Amino acid sequence: xxxxxxxxxxxxxxxxxxxxxxxxxxxxxxxxxxxxxxxxxxxxxxxxxxxxxxxxxxxxxxxxxxxxxxxxxxxxxxxxxxxxxxxxxxxxxxxxxxxxxxxxxxxxxxx
Amino acid sequence: xxxxxxxxxxxxxxxxxxxxxxxxxxxxxxxxxxxxxxxxxxxxxxxxxxxxxxxxxxxxxxxxxxxxxxxxxxxxxxxxxxxxxxxxxxxxxxxxxxxxxxxxxxxxxxxxxx
Numbered sequence: 126x127x128x129x130x131x132x133x134x135x136x137x138x139x140x141x142x143x144x145x146x147x148x149x150x151x152x153x154x155x156x157x158x159x160x161x162x163x164x165x166x167x168x169x170x171x172x173x174x175x176x177x178x179x180x181x182x183x184x185x186x187x188x189x190x191x192x193x194x195x196x197x198x199x200x201x202x203x204x205x206x207x208x209x210x211x212x213x214x215x216x217x218x219x220x221x222x223x224x225x226x227x228x229x230x231x232x233x234x235x236x
Numbered sequence: 237x238x239x240x241x242x243x244x245x246x247x248x249x250x251x252x253x254x255x256x257x258x259x260x261x262x263x264x265x266x267x268x269x270x271x272x273x274x275x276x277x278x279x280x281x282x283x284x285x286x287x288x289x290x291x292x293x294x295x296x297x298x299x300x301x302x303x304x305x306x307x308x309x310x311x312x313x314x315x316x317x318x319x320x321x322x323x324x325x326x327x328x329x330x331x332x333x334x335x336x337x338x339x340x341x342x343x344x345x346x347x348x349x350x
């Protein structure tokens with residue numbers, strides 16, 4: 126199993142640009158989520174999904190969209206990038222015992 | 237919503253000593269409390285977790301205690317080793333059939349000195 130994979134590993138955007146962060150898992154987990162990690166603030170939940178076709182907002186959803194068309198994939202879209210979205214983004218999936226497995230992360234810089 | 241506070245933000249111990257990290261949570265409905273270790277530039281990895289029906293859980297040199305009345309839980313690492321140096325995060329959530337929305341603490345940078 127590859128586990129949870131994320132692409133790209135690094136990305137630099139200009140203010141106003143849009144992009145999609147990719148996340149995939151091969152463990153057949155129904156629950157997936159996106160977190161952002163900023164210095165001194167821990168990880169904060171952006172959006173989550175309890176299964177294909179079902180998504181919901183987390184603590185900091187503004188400026189981000191998600192969709193879940195398959196069990197395996199859970200992309201995160203930045204609609205119009207802002208410097209405040211400079212962060213490290215982690216995708217995670219959860220097994221039946223509620224343990225969450227994090228992907229390797231995407232480091233995003235918005236200039 | 238849930239609020240998790242974590243202390244201390246930095247902790248330095250000598251190799252072989254014990255380390256204790258403490259967290260408090262605000263939502264009395266929270267019933268799941270995991271601890272994650274994150275090495276520099278890496279992803280968070282679960283090291284131990286506890287559910288609200290248990291007061292203490294151990295796994296070799298690591299233990300977690302939970303006080304539901306006071307709404308706090310702690311991570312204890314005994315016989316610390318240099319490879320324990322990392323950032324540790326506590327988290328809390330309410331487990332439901334719909335998933336596991338974690339609220340994280342702000343992290344503790346643990347440094348184990350030789």
